[in-house]
Structure formats: C-alpha cells, structure tokens
Amino acid sequence: MTESELEQLRAEVETEIYYCKKNGMTYSKIDAYLSKMFSGRTPKGTHLRKFTRPILNDINKKIKREQGGELLKQKPPKPEPKKEPAYNTYINTTTAVEPIETRTEPAPQQLYEKGKRIKLLVGMFDQHITGVDRTPISRPAQVVYKWCAEHQPDELVIGGDFGDFMSLSKWEEDYPGHKEGDCFDRAVTFCNYNLDIMQSVTRNKKGKLVYTLGNHEVWVEKYKSKDPHARRGIYDVKILFRLEDRKIEWYPINGSYKVGHARIKHGSNANIQHATKTAGSSCGESVFYGHTHDIQCHSGIREIDLLPFVAQSCGCLCNLNPYFMRNRPNKWVHGFLIMYIRDDGSFTYYVPHIVNNRFIWNGKEYSA
Numbered sequence: 001m002t003e004s005e006l007e008q009l010r011a012e013v014e015t016e017i018y019y020c021k022k023n024g025m026t027y028s029k030i031d032a033y034l035s036k037m038f039s040g041r042t043p044k045g046t047h048l049r050k051f052t053r054p055i056l057n058d059i060n061k062k063i064k065r066e067q068g069g070e071l072l073k074q075k076p077p078k079p080e081p082k083k084e085p086a087y088n089t090y091i092n093t094t095t096a097v098e099p100i101e102t103r104t105e106p107a108p109q110q111l112y113e114k115g116k117r118i119k120l121l122v123g124m125f126d127q128h129i130t131g132v133d134r135t136p137i138s139r140p141a142q143v144v145y146k147w148c149a150e151h152q153p154d155e156l157v158i159g160g161d162f163g164d165f166m167s168l169s170k171w172e173e174d175y176p177g178h179k180e181g182d183c184f185d186r187a188v189t190f191c192n193y194n195l196d197i198m199q200s201v202t203r204n205k206k207g208k209l210v211y212t213l214g215n216h217e218v219w220v221e222k223y224k225s226k227d228p229h230a231r232r233g234i235y236d237v238k239i240l241f242r243l244e245d246r247k248i249e250w251y252p253i254n255g256s257y258k259v260g261h262a263r264i265k266h267g268s269n270a271n272i273q274h275a276t277k278t279a280g281s282s283c284g285e286s287v288f289y290g291h292t293h294d295i296q297c298h299s300g301i302r303e304i305d306l307l308p309f310v311a312q313s314c315g316c317l318c319n320l321n322p323y324f325m326r327n328r329p330n331k332w333v334h335g336f337l338i339m340y341i342r343d344d345g346s347f348t349y350y351v352p353h354i355v356n357n358r359f360i361w362n363g364k365e366y367s368a
C-alpha cells in the first residue's frame, strides 16, 4: 500500500469515526461498524483494530480538548418524548392510508388520431412528503393515484418539491419533530414508497416517470456542503430515490421537461400574478408548473405565428395548513395536471381541483 493510499484510507476512517461519534455510538459499536466498512482494506499484516484504534483515540482526544472533556463522559441523552407540533394540524392529511388498488381493470383503450397514438400524461406537483407527520401518502395524492390506476397514464411527471426535507432546512430549526434523528430517513422511505406506487399506476406498469427537481430538493444538496462529515453520498436526491435504477428521467432545478408543445417544470415565480410573469418570460411556449401551490392561468397568442400558448400553475398535493403557516389563510389548493398530447405536439389539458379530497371526472367521483 502506497503512502498516498494509506493517507486516503486514514481520511476515510476519520470521516466515519466523526459520523459515529456524532451519533453517540460506543467504542464497541464503532469498532463493529468500522470492521464492516473497512475489512480487508488495511495494510498487509495490520489488524484492522490496530489501524483504527489510534485514529479513534486521536479524535477522542481532539473532541475532549475542544469540549473540555465533557463529551466523552456524558452518556448519550435520552430521547425526549414526542411532542405534537403546535401548528401541525394536517387537516386534510392525517387519516390512515387506504391501499391503492393499482389494477382494478385492464388498461383502457388507447386513443389514436390518424393512426398515431395520443399520449396521456399526469403531472403531480408539490407533495412535500415529510417524515414528521408519519403519513406516507397525502390524501389528495391518494386521489390522484386512484385516478391514475384507472386511466393508466403513459407518463407521470413529478413537478418538484416531492420531498419536503424540512429536517435539513435552516428555516425551521425550532419546531419539534423536524430534527429527530429518524425524521429524514422516514421521509426518504415515504418518498420511495410513493415512487413505487407511481410506477405501478402507469400504463402496464411500464410508463415513463419524469422528475423535475424543486427548491426543496436543493436543500438536500445544500446540506451536503454544510456538513463535511455527513454520510458520503447520502445527501443526493438521485441516490436517495434511486432515480437511475428506476429509470426516472430527471431535470435539475429550473430545468423543464418538454413534451409536445408543452414544458413542465417546478416553477420559480411566486409573485401574485405569477402566471402572467411566467407567460411573459416563456418565449411563447406553454409552461405548466407548481411551486406556488395555487391554480392560476395566463393565456396568450404568439406575435410571430399567432399560435396560442398558456402558463398554468397546477396546485399542490401537500398539507394546506403546515405548521409554518400558523393557520394563516393562503391561496393554496389541491390539484394536478391531466394532459392528452397528440402526435403533432398539440395538447388538451385539465387541472381538476381536489376539494376535501374529492373530485369528479367524467361522471365518477374519486376520493380518499
């Protein structure tokens, strides 16, 4: 083993030990963890513990110096009993999750125009899945999944702010629940659970999934740079949600997915007349977006060729009264995007309002 390889290994061991110490692990637990991580990677003839223990002792001494010897004598603090967040009423989202029946009938007949397929696309924006309220699927999202299960879209687009990730935010550090150790992990589990359902409700379970990242996903990336000892690779949405394994096409924040003559993105304008502003800066392209959690539309005609275009916000699927709103009235509404896209790129779209977790489509009620 060369000198530089040895240095590299030592640096990796140090990072892991910092992480273990941060989580209050005991000596024996740290040893067991390190032997799992680095078994077979120590220099020939050196026992793993002989290599890692001096590093562990150095770090202990360093922490002791930094914290006046307090930290090592202390037992890890007992977790406080869970308090209910004061403003976290979750009016619309707290009931138990009903199982989503993903295949009640055969796939509906496909639509054709002049021998060409008409594609069905569904857009879901701003679910803000969080580990705090222990609700894996919001009720409005359940309604959308039920509609999808029956209509089986060819494409399902996640329009950003899919995960809330408030546990990594600098904004809401004082609120109970968000900084619990397992809050982030639980949120990630719930997000993956939702992705599994999404894949199962697309056409023959093989529909295309697209993910345009939102500002809340950016918090994850920011957190990675803030905490140098964070678990390597963990704070990356692409890895957390296994986007590559799931074959999900993704676009970075402010990127957009172009389908037919429409573009779908998370959105960045949040002023009162955001649809007008978005239409004004979209160069005459139709844009469908979330971010504002409300439903707003601005239609127009392109000066150059007199073709129509639209900027449309499509509502959200999250809690309408999260704790940080403190019961303030807002303009948020539950909704989602249904779009039929013809082969020539033209499209017909609908943005159903979901009120009290119900909406009616073609004479049938969908509810959760």
Ligand SMILES: [Fe+2]
Binding pocket: 126, 128, 161, 291, 292, 293
């Ligand atoms: Fe959002």
